[in-house]
Amino acid sequence: MIAHLNEDVNSIGNVAGQIWNYLNDQGAVTMTQLTRDVDAPRDAVMQGVGWLAREGKVTITKDARVRRICLTENGCH
Numbered sequence: 001m002i003a004h005l006n007e008d009v010n011s012i013g014n015v016a017g018q019i020w021n022y023l024n025d026q027g028a029v030t031m032t033q034l035t036r037d038v039d040a041p042r043d044a045v046m047q048g049v050g051w052l053a054r055e056g057k058v059t060i061t062k063d064a065r066v067r068r069i070c071l072t073e074n075g076c077h
Contacts, residue, residue: 015040015048028070
């Protein structure tokens with residue numbers, strides 16, 4: 001069971017890396033766009049976002065109905 005958990009953590013870390021690279025290339029995007037464009041299941045993308053948020057690497061802003069995400073170092077514009 002421990003090995004399975006380690007695989008899950010590694011998988012989430014890999015998706016977090018994909019998200020970081022995507023945001024570095026694209027800049028600020030909506031959460032909808034992110035989950036659509038990153039090649040991973042939506043749940044994995046959201047876990048990767050949580051990973052990056054916990055590390056302070058991404059900023060999430062919310063306007064009326066839209067959430068945007070960007071790399072903290074680049075700022076959300």
